[in-house]
Amino acid sequence: MPRPEPLAGARELVDRLVGDRAADWDRDALLPAGVPRELAAAGLLCAEVPAEYGGLGATSLANGAFTAHVGSRCSSLRSVMTSQGMAAWTVQRLGSRSQRAQYLPALTRGRLAAVAFSEPEAGSDLSAITATIEPDGDDVVVRGHKVWTTAARYADLIVVVGRYRSGAAAVVVPATADGVTVTPVPQPSGCRAAGHADVRLDGVRVPGSAVLGGGQPIGMLVTAALAYGRMSVAWGCVGILQACVDAAAEHARTRTQFGKVLAEHQLVGRHLANLLTARQVATLVCEHASRCWDSASPEQVIATVVAKQVSATQAAHGAATAVQVLGSAAAHDGHVVTRGYRDAKLMELIEGSTEICQLILADHVVSSARRKVTQ
Secondary structure: OOOOOOOOOHHHHHHHHHOOOHHHHHHHOOOOOHHHHHHHHOOHHHOOOOHHHOOOOOOHHHHHHHHHHHHHHOHHHHHHHHHHHHHHHHHHHHOOHHHHHHHHHHHHOOOOEEEEOOEOOEOOOHHHOOOEEEEEOOEEEEEEEEEEEOOOOOOOEEEEEEEEOOEEEEEEEEOOOOOEEEEEOOOOOOOOOOOOEEEEEEEEEEEHHHEEEEEEOHHHHHHHHHHHHHHHHHHHHHHHHHHHHHHHHHHHHHOEEOOEEHHHOHHHHHHHHHHHHHHHHHHHHHHHHHHHHHOOOOOHHHHHHHHHHHHHHHHHHHHHHHHHHHHHHHOOOOOHHHHHHHHHHHHOOOOOOHHHHHHHHHHHHHHHHHHHHHO
16 A cells, blocks of 8 residues: 555645634744644654654645645744744754653644744854853753743743853753743734744753754854754745745736736736746745755755745745735735735844855855865
8 A cells, every 4th residue: 555645635634724814923022822733743843753753744845845735825924833843853863862752752743842043242253152061950941031932832842052061052941940031022024923932041050961963063063953943944935935835826817006906917917927037946946955955965054055045035025026016016014025025134134144144155165166276
């Protein structure tokens, strides 16, 4: 018998849960608690977790296409999905077998997680992280101030990145532990319902067994954790572009000006063509990156950065184009292209800003040229 598709019915479930409520969630800056919980309990927020840990074992390519669908319906919900996937990926990459057996089934059965990287003075430069994870007997004590932690408002577990011994580590901290304070970010400009929050950790004591990947260089640890986030964000941007293509096409097909529908005006037609091109380009680079993940290609890291860079910039330009096509029809809060416009801009900033991605890609070009010379 053919193997059942691990994501069968996933899109229909998302469509049922989201319905036409994404605009209200955006205006309220809050997701209904049951929505991410139901998706988490179905294993859909981290669908690539292997079956041995209770996951669906989806490929990056299949999960990416699903991520794009979620992003086309609600970027805030997709952001929560990205955070859950990053947490699971961090446990998979850095955790021992016993840690994977402890945490991954929880994440595939309904518990929600966030990953805390950024600090007031450590954004693009995550080497400036000052949060500490200090051993104290069989426990560790966590101290620090994290900012813009996506999904922290909803999280049961927060994976905190900090200094540990002579290197760095991640540590799994219950959101309800003594010393943890989660403060929602007021009125974020994009992905408003994604549960962005500042997290203060004032002498939080957790078992030493909660430490993942202790003692690694901070750059290596951050790169490992961010890789999944970049891939997920890239696919989410494909979803933003799809939503913008659909909305712009429908408006241009039905809105009449100067005696004919907008789609028949050449300048509007140019916008529609550019939107379609942007979506297709973003899709292709994401598909290539996901195939690199699924084949464990040595090009995986750089393909992921390219996917994030291309998809985020295309989504930002594409959403602006969609707003231009809709004109005043998009000039009210909550409209799908207005949300896309704000959300896409945020995607150019998170998981490595456009400029950081460009620096990584430039370094890759120079390093590749240097290797060719020495061969």
